[in-house]
Amino acid sequence: MMSDRRCIEKSAPIRNENFSRDIENVPETGCLSIIVLGASGDLAKKKTFPALFNLYRQGFLQPNEVHIFGYARTKISDEDLRWCICGYLAPGRGASAEHSEGVLEFLQLIKYVCGSYDTEEGFRSLEKIISEHEVAKNSAEGSSRRLFYLALPPSVYPSVCKMIKDCCTNKSDLGGWTRIVVEKPFGKDLASAEELSSQIGELFDEAQIYRIDHYLGKELVQNLLVLRFANRFFLPLWNRDNIDNVQIVFREDFGTEGRGGYFDEYGIIRDIIQNHLLQVLCLVAMEKPVSLKSEHIRDEKVKVLQSVVPIKDEEVVLGQYEGYTDDSTVPDNSNTPTLATMILRIHNERWEGVPFILKAGKALNSRKAEIRVQFKDVPGDIFRCQKQGRNEFVIRLQPSEAIYMKLMVKQPGLEMSTVQSELDLSYGQRYQGVVIPEAYERLILDTIRGDQQHFVRRDELKAAWEIFTPLLHRIDNGEFKPIPYKQGSGGPVEADELSERAGYVQTHGYIWIPPIL
Numbered sequence: 001m002m003s004d005r006r007c008i009e010k011s012a013p014i015r016n017e018n019f020s021r022d023i024e025n026v027p028e029t030g031c032l033s034i035i036v037l038g039a040s041g042d043l044a045k046k047k048t049f050p051a052l053f054n055l056y057r058q059g060f061l062q063p064n065e066v067h068i069f070g071y072a073r074t075k076i077s078d079e080d081l082r083w084c085i086c087g088y089l090a091p092g093r094g095a096s097a098e099h100s101e102g103v104l105e106f107l108q109l110i111k112y113v114c115g116s117y118d119t120e121e122g123f124r125s126l127e128k129i130i131s132e133h134e135v136a137k138n139s140a141e142g143s144s145r146r147l148f149y150l151a152l153p154p155s156v157y158p159s160v161c162k163m164i165k166d167c168c169t170n171k172s173d174l175g176g177w178t179r180i181v182v183e184k185p186f187g188k189d190l191a192s193a194e195e196l197s198s199q200i201g202e203l204f205d206e207a208q209i210y211r212i213d214h215y216l217g218k219e220l221v222q223n224l225l226v227l228r229f230a231n232r233f234f235l236p237l238w239n240r241d242n243i244d245n246v247q248i249v250f251r252e253d254f255g256t257e258g259r260g261g262y263f264d265e266y267g268i269i270r271d272i273i274q275n276h277l278l279q280v281l282c283l284v285a286m287e288k289p290v291s292l293k294s295e296h297i298r299d300e301k302v303k304v305l306q307s308v309v310p311i312k313d314e315e316v317v318l319g320q321y322e323g324y325t326d327d328s329t330v331p332d333n334s335n336t337p338t339l340a341t342m343i344l345r346i347h348n349e350r351w352e353g354v355p356f357i358l359k360a361g362k363a364l365n366s367r368k369a370e371i372r373v374q375f376k377d378v379p380g381d382i383f384r385c386q387k388q389g390r391n392e393f394v395i396r397l398q399p400s401e402a403i404y405m406k407l408m409v410k411q412p413g414l415e416m417s418t419v420q421s422e423l424d425l426s427y428g429q430r431y432q433g434v435v436i437p438e439a440y441e442r443l444i445l446d447t448i449r450g451d452q453q454h455f456v457r458r459d460e461l462k463a464a465w466e467i468f469t470p471l472l473h474r475i476d477n478g479e480f481k482p483i484p485y486k487q488g489s490g491g492p493v494e495a496d497e498l499s500e501r502a503g504y505v506q507t508h509g510y511i512w513i514p515p516i517l
């Protein structure tokens with residue numbers, strides 16, 4: 001009988017050096033300052049600081065190298081900030097007896113600087129305190145690393161970047177660097193995104209700018225290239241000859257919850273589809289890159305985006321959940337969609353005629369994000385089993401990460417009848433005890449390592465906005481009205497009808513239930 005030890009050795013992952021990064025001469029050690037701008041805000045406390053804590057806990061941030069600075073206008077002390085963050089430092093994730101000790105040590109690494117986003121005074125104070133930290137760590141001038149994380153509304157990016165450039169940029173001649181992480185939404189349409197890109201581009205090189213899209217840090221999104229290009233059996237099937245349609249779905253079972261003011265300015269297309277779902281689409285549809293170098297991957301993503309044809313009005317359904325405008329920060333007559341289903345079509349040799357159905361909605365009856373690749377019917381079906389459902393390859397991004405394949409099998413027993421079943425790779429079952437890192441954790445580590453593979457390049461962003469801008473302008477001008485739907489429902493039936501018109505065939509009488517341990 002095979003021992004457990006042998007099983008583990010047999011399935012030990014093979015690390016491909018090329019896979020992890022393609023940067024040269026970047027020091028992995030040395031003084032590191034991480035500056036979270038907008039430290040008083042929602043994202044900073046819920047995502048950025050917890051991700052930093054998890055990196056610290058796992059040894060990716062060394063206490064003898066790193067210092068963390070919070071910066072914002074709110075007048076609070078170091079202790080206030082630490083107190084505010086403390087409750088979000090996830091005790092559940094692989095926590096141990098040392099957890100609370102680790103929390104205290106981590107919090108001691110954080111200092112707060114109060115200042116505005118458009119005057120030099122605050123940034124000069126920030127520079128002073130960062131330099132003091134670097135001197136205390138005996139960091140040679142030109143070798144220190146400074147990471148500025150802009151957890152701020154995009155409206156202040158240009159002034160903040162200017163202040164960083166003028167007051168806080170370090171010398172980099174001994175391998176040091178200054179990097180800027182910017183959050184979405186990066187612009188509101190093509191023109192505003194390009195303006196923002198130009199403003200920041202005048203101050204920093206593209207290699208210093210990390211446009212974060214946290215979906216690119218999700219485990220199963222990162223798995224897409226491996227699945228597609230490291231498995232022989234997908235290679236010949238992944239095209240218009242075999243695939244009927246692809247759905248990329250985001251559903252949330254809660255509404256805008258305290259973020260109504262922000263959301264109403266953007267809507268579901270700018271909040272979810274233009275970035276998260278489109279990035280996923282790129283990874284599903286792109287050609288094999290020359291190598292795993294960031295630029296090679298991003299070159300292929302840009303090609304897909306540039307091959308998307310203009311979206312047709314009749315291939316879009318918008319919805320707004322009832323009660324959305326009850327939020328005092330949302331205007332009563334808001335036209336902002338909280339749900340959208342639309343068909344994207346890619347005009348190239350691989351995908352001509354295959355609809356990519358993008359669906360995103362808030363306040364629905366479930367929370368999930370998944371990619372559903374539906375195959376065409378088997379030609380000359382001798383079992384007459386077509387109506388039981390088509391082959392589908394499903395990648396569930398969340399919750400309960402899983403990859404499963406819906407396929408026909410013989411119903412066990414004496415009769416020769418068919419039934420739909422699945423090949424199921426549920427992560428909770430297959431990788432028991434493995435903690436899947438949070439997307440932000442992984443992406444922040446990439447920024448420290450200088451790996452831009454999972455960040456959005458400027459031309460990629462431009463191509464993404466080119467796809468949606470005409471539609472967004474029509475919605476903004478009130479030319480497109482969202483259909484009301486009930487909170488907790490499946491969304492407007494018109495959205496399902498659109499998917500069906502596009503060719504999606506719903507499987508009846510079968511539902512995949514994630515296995516429980």
Ligand SMILES: NC(=O)C1=CN([C@@H]2O[C@H](COP(=O)(O)OP(=O)(O)OC[C@H]3O[C@@H](n4cnc5c(N)ncnc54)[C@H](OP(=O)(O)O)[C@@H]3O)[C@@H](O)[C@H]2O)C=CC1
Nearest residue numbers: 038040041042043044072073074151152153154183184185
């Ligand atoms: N929250 C989330 O879950 C997510 C957020 N994002 C993006 O991350 C960024 C930050 O988000 P979030 O933390 O929610 O935003 P907040 O609204 O919480 O803003 C962050 C901080 O920025 C400062 N601020 C807020 N509004 C303004 C303004 N008009 N002018 C200048 N400063 C302002 C405030 O700090 P102070 O007043 O103390 O200076 C605030 O604490 C945004 O770009 C957002 O779109 C992306 C994905 C998810």
Ligand SMILES: O=C1O[C@H](COP(=O)(O)O)[C@@H](O)[C@H](O)[C@H]1O
Nearest residue numbers: 184214252271272276369398439
């Ligand atoms: O960027 C955003 O993402 C969240 C959903 O993120 P997830 O990782 O929980 O799927 C969404 O709620 C928010 O509106 C949006 O800004």
